[in-house]
Amino acid sequence: MTETSELDDSFHVFDTTLRDGAQREGINLTVADKLAIARHLDEFGVGFIEGGWPGANPRDTEFFARAQQEIDFRHAQLVAFGSTRRAGTTAAEDPQVKALLDAGAPVITLVAKSHDRHVELALRTTLDENLEMVRDTVAHLKAQGRRVFVDCEHFFDGYRANPEYAKSVVRAASQAGADVVVLCDTNGGMLPAQIQAVVATVLADTGARLGIHAQDDTGCAVANTLAAVDAGATHVQCTANGYGERVGNANLFPVVAALELKYGKRVLPEGKLREMTRISHAIAEVVNLTPSTHQPYVGLSAFAHKAGLHASAIKVDPDLYQHIDPEQVGNTMRMLVSDMAGRASVELKGKELGIDLGGDRELVGRVVERVKERELKGYTYEAADASFELLLRTEVQGKPLRYFEVESWRAIVEDRPDGTHANEATVKLWAKGERIVATAEGNGPVNALDRALRVALEKIYPQLAQLELVDYKVRILEGKHGTQSTTRVLISTSDGTGEWSTVGVAENVIAASWQALEDAYTYGLLRAGVRPAE
Numbered sequence: 001m002t003e004t005s006e007l008d009d010s011f012h013v014f015d016t017t018l019r020d021g022a023q024r025e026g027i028n029l030t031v032a033d034k035l036a037i038a039r040h041l042d043e044f045g046v047g048f049i050e051g052g053w054p055g056a057n058p059r060d061t062e063f064f065a066r067a068q069q070e071i072d073f074r075h076a077q078l079v080a081f082g083s084t085r086r087a088g089t090t091a092a093e094d095p096q097v098k099a100l101l102d103a104g105a106p107v108i109t110l111v112a113k114s115h116d117r118h119v120e121l122a123l124r125t126t127l128d129e130n131l132e133m134v135r136d137t138v139a140h141l142k143a144q145g146r147r148v149f150v151d152c153e154h155f156f157d158g159y160r161a162n163p164e165y166a167k168s169v170v171r172a173a174s175q176a177g178a179d180v181v182v183l184c185d186t187n188g189g190m191l192p193a194q195i196q197a198v199v200a201t202v203l204a205d206t207g208a209r210l211g212i213h214a215q216d217d218t219g220c221a222v223a224n225t226l227a228a229v230d231a232g233a234t235h236v237q238c239t240a241n242g243y244g245e246r247v248g249n250a251n252l253f254p255v256v257a258a259l260e261l262k263y264g265k266r267v268l269p270e271g272k273l274r275e276m277t278r279i280s281h282a283i284a285e286v287v288n289l290t291p292s293t294h295q296p297y298v299g300l301s302a303f304a305h306k307a308g309l310h311a312s313a314i315k316v317d318p319d320l321y322q323h324i325d326p327e328q329v330g331n332t333m334r335m336l337v338s339d340m341a342g343r344a345s346v347e348l349k350g351k352e353l354g355i356d357l358g359g360d361r362e363l364v365g366r367v368v369e370r371v372k373e374r375e376l377k378g379y380t381y382e383a384a385d386a387s388f389e390l391l392l393r394t395e396v397q398g399k400p401l402r403y404f405e406v407e408s409w410r411a412i413v414e415d416r417p418d419g420t421h422a423n424e425a426t427v428k429l430w431a432k433g434e435r436i437v438a439t440a441e442g443n444g445p446v447n448a449l450d451r452a453l454r455v456a457l458e459k460i461y462p463q464l465a466q467l468e469l470v471d472y473k474v475r476i477l478e479g480k481h482g483t484q485s486t487t488r489v490l491i492s493t494s495d496g497t498g499e500w501s502t503v504g505v506a507e508n509v510i511a512a513s514w515q516a517l518e519d520a521y522t523y524g525l526l527r528a529g530v531r532p533a534e
Contacts, residue, residue: 007047012180012211012235013256013267014048014149015041017283018063019081020249021239022052027287034063035070036286041240042076044279045272046252050079050109050237055099064103075269079149080105084112084137087125091140100141107147109182110137114169115158127165131172138176148178149235151213155183156190159198167205174208180235181208185224188217188246192227199231211235214250216242221250226258240283241295253280253329254296261324277330302326303333353389355396367395377505378477378486384503386493386523387516401532403525404431404457406518411445411510425452431460432533446472446513453517463528464521466495474509491516495524 018034021027029037034051041049051067052060067078080103085094100108112134113119119130134150141148150173152158152166159166170181183199195212203210212228212235214221225236236259242251253276259265260273280298284291293300303326326333333352350357357364370391371381381388394400407428414422425448426439438456442448450469458464471492476485489504489512500523504515526532 007266007269010234011259011265011267012048013046013252013259014050014079014211014235014237015046015076015239015252016050016081016213016237016249017041017240017243017252019050019052020237020245021243023245024243024248025245026289027243029059029287031059031062031066033286034059035067037240037283038067038071038076038078040279040282040286042071042073043272044275045075045268047076048079048107049073049076050081051105053081054103054105055082055096061099061103064105068104077107077147078105079107079109081109081111084110084133085140087123087129087133091137094137097137097140101144101146105146107149108141109149109151110134110141110173110178111151111153112169112173113154113158114152114166115154116162116165118154118158131168134169134172135176138173138178142177149180149182149211150178151182151184151237153184154186156185156194156198157187159202167202170202170206170208170210174206179209180211181206182211182213182235182237183228183233184213185215185221186213188215188221190214190224191218191220192223195224196227196231199228199233203232209234211237212250213237215244215246216248216250217246219247221248222254222258225250225255226263229259229263241280241289241292243287243289251295253298257297257324257329261328273328274330297324297329298331303331350392353385353392355389355392357396363395367392370395378488379503379505380488380490381503384490384501384519386500387502387519390519390523390526401522401526403461403522403530403532404429407435409449409452409514411449413445423448425449427452427456429456431457434460436460445510446517449510449514450517453521457521461525461530463525463530466528467521467524468494468496469520470494470499471501472513474512477505487512489513489516491520493520493524495527498527500524500527 017037022029038049038051051063054061054064064080080100082096082100085091085097091097113123113130116127119125119127123130138148138150152169155166173181183202199210199212210233212225212233214224225238229236236255238252238255239249240252242248256267257273257276259267277298281291296302303322322333390401407430409425409427411425416422423442423445424439425442425445426437428437436456438452440448440451440455442451454464469491473490475488477488486505486507487509489509490501492499492501502516502519502523504512506512506515
């Protein structure tokens with residue numbers, strides 16, 4: 001069931017993540033995955049969700065059956081995708097066309113050949129028969145009460161080779177009753193000026209309502225989509241996070257953000273643009289791909305500032321170095337602290353972390369120098385906010401934040417005759433006046449140290465039971481002594497509600513890992529509201 005949208009039909013946001021996006025290398029969606037993504041897209045407020053090709057494979061057929069039973073669509077209409085009828089038959093007799101109708105979706109997208117060479121070489125039929133295939137299929141589906149969109153495959157390449165025939169396909173579809181005729185840059189080779197010129201000409205010559213489907217092979221899919229809108233297209237086909245075959249499709253999120261924030265077009269229900277970052281990341285989780293940190297609008301780094309000059313200006317007015325308020329798309333501004341940082345960066349970062357530096361220029365200057373000194377040794381704080389916060393608190397309070405004092409630790413790797421290895425770690429520390437010695441085994445020396453530290457501390461600090469090491473990265477930094485190069489370790493830890501990163505640097509990878517682990521546990525206890533030792 002689809003509720004009446006608060007938006008009119010004058011402009012369409014059409015998502016094809018579940019079909020075209022699923023063709024990306026490394027994505028393999030189950031029916032459950034597709035249902036989850038469809039719910040996210042409907043919540044975001046797109047107008048149309050193309051679910052796949054019913055009848056082409058059992059998974060898509062099952063998806064359409066379940067989606068209409070299990071999802072109460074509030075904003076989107078479900079779209080089935082398929083091809084025009086085969087040559088030499090009729091749409092009413094074609095089993096593939098029947099499968100499209102049997103899927104029960106209110107909207108059907110037909111892919112049609114618009115490049116003359118594809119008609120003759122791929123379909124192995126005549127140009128006239130191809131036009132009749134388009135007319136017959138569109139008319140048949142319209143007679144069955146379906147709304148029909150037609151995707152003109154390879155349109156721009158076909159237009160370059162034979163513009164009159166490409167336009168004749170558009171006319172055939174439109175005159176047969178297609179609601180929208182979509183011009184597809186299937187090979188992704190076009191540039192914005194070319195797209196704009198062709199769309200404007202086709203619109204003037206055919207009078208059809210036009211849409212755009214752009215692949216990203218030149219890195220121009222978003223720009224090409226917007227160029228088509230400039231030329232009069234009123235239907236944009238995109239995929240979440242730009243997923244798609246080869247290098248991908250036009251990315252739904254920057255397209256929608258540009259339309260709403262730059263063009264002033266109302267293409268989403270009220271308030272939904274603020275959900276964009278969350279929706280982008282949620283879909284990335286479903287497809288099991290790490291969200292791109294540098295994606296426009298929704299990336300973790302989209303509003304991150306590192307240069308001291310930028311920070312000084314942002315302290316006066318954030319708009320001086322930001323093209324929009326990040327809250328408009330559900331993102332946040334972040335200050336990155338590095339050896340490029342100045343006083344303004346540290347003050348803004350302190351404010352972001354809830355630490356009032358009180359305008360203390362001496363304190364701020366000391367923190368800046370401390371950061372630069374540490375980064376010279378190989379530390380990096382732009383990727384380790386938790387370690388930076390601990391450093392900042394140490395400078396503010398004049399002493400380190402301590403929940404435990406480490407007496408010593410050791411990790412042993414034993415090479416056994418059968419070719420296996422045993423990893424054991426021992427930790428000796430003091431916590432709340434008690435000396436604790438703990439030993440544990442692990443599947444590596446760092447894992448053994450992590451377990452030993454847990455064994456030692458969890459009875460005193462039960463909050464640590466919630467902590468989980470979720471990522472571990474090692475980088476060998478350029479050194480001056482061959483194999484004695486410095487090692488940097490970044491550890492990401494989660495307590496189930498949030499995630500933080502810590503850093504350690506040493507010539508020994510185990511020692512660097514231990515530093516990062518200490519910071520991770522210390523920050524976890526601080527985050528849990530535990531009072532540190534006096």
